[in-house]
Amino acid sequence: MSTLPVLTTKRLILREISILDLQDMYEYAVLPYVGPEAGWKPHTSIEETLNIIRMFIETNKKGDVGVWAIVDKQQGKMIGTIELYNYVNRYKAEIGYVLNPSYWGKGIVVEAGEAILQYAFNTLGLKRVEAGVFVDNHQSIRVCEKLGFKKEGVARKGYLRYDGQIFDKVVFGITDDDFKERY
Ligand SMILES: CC(C)(COP(=O)(O)OP(=O)(O)OC[C@H]1O[C@@H](n2cnc3c(N)ncnc32)[C@H](O)[C@@H]1OP(=O)(O)O)[C@@H](O)C(=O)NCCC(=O)NCCS
Numbered sequence: 001m002s003t004l005p006v007l008t009t010k011r012l013i014l015r016e017i018s019i020l021d022l023q024d025m026y027e028y029a030v031l032p033y034v035g036p037e038a039g040w041k042p043h044t045s046i047e048e049t050l051n052i053i054r055m056f057i058e059t060n061k062k063g064d065v066g067v068w069a070i071v072d073k074q075q076g077k078m079i080g081t082i083e084l085y086n087y088v089n090r091y092k093a094e095i096g097y098v099l100n101p102s103y104w105g106k107g108i109v110v111e112a113g114e115a116i117l118q119y120a121f122n123t124l125g126l127k128r129v130e131a132g133v134f135v136d137n138h139q140s141i142r143v144c145e146k147l148g149f150k151k152e153g154v155a156r157k158g159y160l161r162y163d164g165q166i167f168d169k170v171v172f173g174i175t176d177d178d179f180k181e182r183y
Pocket of ligand 1 (some may be wrong): 034035037038097099100103104105107108109133134137138140142143146
């Protein structure tokens with residue numbers, strides 16, 4: 001049984017990812033300029049997307065937080081994912097997200113991220129949430145800044161991607177104290 005709650009915002013529903021999201025996820029997972037920015041290889045078949053969704057569902061069942069589908073309320077369409085992972089000793093976690101490019105530039109992931117941070121700090125009682133972003137991923141850096149994360153440093157050559165490329169990784173963090181001050 002998953003422990004992921006449904007979270008609702010003005011424009012979005014964040015809910016457990018499902019096999020029914022297959023087509024919607026494939027739509028963006030196959031694009032060459034989406035996954036690599038988040039460190040994963042673009043999908044080459046719908047079966048690959050199915051396997052990833054199955055893996056997410058298994059992760060969610062384990063209960064160490066997990067992957068939410070981002071659903072556009074108006075269209076009822078799954079348009080991305082947002083996750084909390086590396087849930088260390090129940091005191092901190094990392095955040096990750098990806099959005100279908102048709103929805104970029106509307107502040108969607110910031111809206112979803114605010115709901116996830118509220119859940120992380122107010123419900124789970126975390127002390128810290130981290131994000132690791134490639135130095136040239138301007139879009140994601142802006143998301144972190146808008147969510148109130150602080151840039152803590154750069155892990156030089158800190159990320160080896162699936163394709164062998166090595167990236168400098170910006171480390172962002174937000175603590176429970178930062179969160180209380182801001183929200
Ligand atoms: C990172 C990502 C989730 C941002 O989501 P989003 O909801 O579009 O974010 P925002 O609307 O807040 O826009 C963030 C910045 O992207 C830029 N941007 C806006 N629209 C854009 C577009 N259509 N194309 C490219 N960049 C755009 C702007 O600089 C914006 O900052 P601003 O609000 O200060 O102008 C999304 O770009 C994405 O899925 N990227 C690929 C996967 C990825 O990088 N994941 C994160 C890994 S750490």
